[in-house]
Amino acid sequence: MISKLTIRRLVLISTVTTLVSLALMVMGIVFPRPLLLVLAMSLGQLFGTLSLALYLLAIVLDLQGVGEHDPVAPFIGLERGRGEGEGEGEKGA
Amino acid sequence: MVVTRAVPRIETLEQLLKATALAASVISILILVWYLASRPPLSRMTKVMLLFGLGVMPLGVALTGNIAGFEYTLKRQFCGSCHVMLPYTEDAQDPNSKSLASVHSRNHSFGEESCYTCHADYQLFGAMTTKVNGLKHLFYYVTEYANTGPYGEGGKPIHMYKPFQNTMCTRCHSTTAPSWTKVDDHQGMLEDIRKGDAKCLDCHTGEKIHPRAFAHGGNGRAPAAQASAK
Numbered sequence: 001m002i003s004k005l006t007i008r009r010l011v012l013i014s015t016v017t018t019l020v021s022l023a024l025m026v027m028g029i030v031f032p033r034p035l036l037l038v039l040a041m042s043l044g045q046l047f048g049t050l051s052l053a054l055y056l057l058a059i060v061l062d063l064q065g066v067g068e069h070d071p072v073a074p075f076i077g078l079e080r081g082r083g084e085g086e087g088e089g090e091k092g093a
Numbered sequence: 094m095v096v097t098r099a100v101p102r103i104e105t106l107e108q109l110l111k112a113t114a115l116a117a118s119v120i121s122i123l124i125l126v127w128y129l130a131s132r133p134p135l136s137r138m139t140k141v142m143l144l145f146g147l148g149v150m151p152l153g154v155a156l157t158g159n160i161a162g163f164e165y166t167l168k169r170q171f172c173g174s175c176h177v178m179l180p181y182t183e184d185a186q187d188p189n190s191k192s193l194a195s196v197h198s199r200n201h202s203f204g205e206e207s208c209y210t211c212h213a214d215y216q217l218f219g220a221m222t223t224k225v226n227g228l229k230h231l232f233y234y235v236t237e238y239a240n241t242g243p244y245g246e247g248g249k250p251i252h253m254y255k256p257f258q259n260t261m262c263t264r265c266h267s268t269t270a271p272s273w274t275k276v277d278d279h280q281g282m283l284e285d286i287r288k289g290d291a292k293c294l295d296c297h298t299g300e301k302i303h304p305r306a307f308a309h310g311g312n313g314r315a316p317a318a319q320a321s322a323k
């Protein structure tokens with residue numbers, strides 16, 4: 001069952017994976033040794049692509065209103081209507 | 094009073110790309126650390142910020158970093174970062190060396206990219222096949238040459254994947270310049286050289302190009318170092 005917590009976790013995993021990816025890519029730029037360059041251009045970009053895909057998935061799930069009535073939502077800052085009034089239009093529709 | 098520059102000046106495209114990539118990565122890291130530290134609600138603003146931190150900026154880092162990386166791989170310094178290549182690269186950048194590799198490296202048309210200029214493939218996908226071969230080099234380096242001596246002593250002799258083609262030389266030495274045609278041997282073999290039946294390397298042999306290479310009878314070190322070693 002996909003919940004708001006799942007969305008939150010997807011974003012968290014995506015964030016951490018991006019940091020790993022950035023670390024690999026920056027290593028390849030700062031220390032351009034053959035092995036580091038290959039790692040930056042392969043694993044670094046694989047992690048980067050993966051993290052972006054995870055984030056987009058999280059956003060799509062969020063926009064679809066997944067877990068909107070999840071009781072955990074108010075405690076993890078994901079409930080609808082909180083923060084700049086987003087989702088109000090969808091609720092009305 | 095001597096004033097030292099704290100930030101290196103950006104003079105080449107590669108340096109500009111690297112600076113751009115590093116700036117983009119710093120912005121991305123700041124956004125991501127902010128998110129991890131404060132864990133704000135996923136409001137529209139947070140989503141847009143994360144889209145920059147997770148998507149736009151890392152894409153910029155990847156793009157500029159890749160181009161900067163590929164630019165760097167053209168340089169002799171990169172080739173010499175594997176120690177087994179030191180007999181080749183040290184000789185090429187030795188101002189006192191009379192080897193063909195060194196003479197060509199002193200030419201501004203070759204300069205820092207002298208290894209790539211002579212050894213890259215120049216067909217439609219030449220750059221790509223050269224990079225694939227570079228990956229093979231890395232594999233062999235890690236699996237077979239990593240534990241060899243400081244100049245690659247004890248490793249298998251290094252050789253090219255395929256014979257050196259005359260076209261690598263005739264891209265510059267067009268076989269029509271008076272200074273080239275006045276050489277008696279060139280005149281006598283002109284048609285054979287143009288057809289590829291006679292190879293440039295038949296006369297301009299490996300020991301004249303890379304004299305320090307083990308494959309060409311060298312011991313990896315410069316002549317002065319060889320003499321003092323004896």
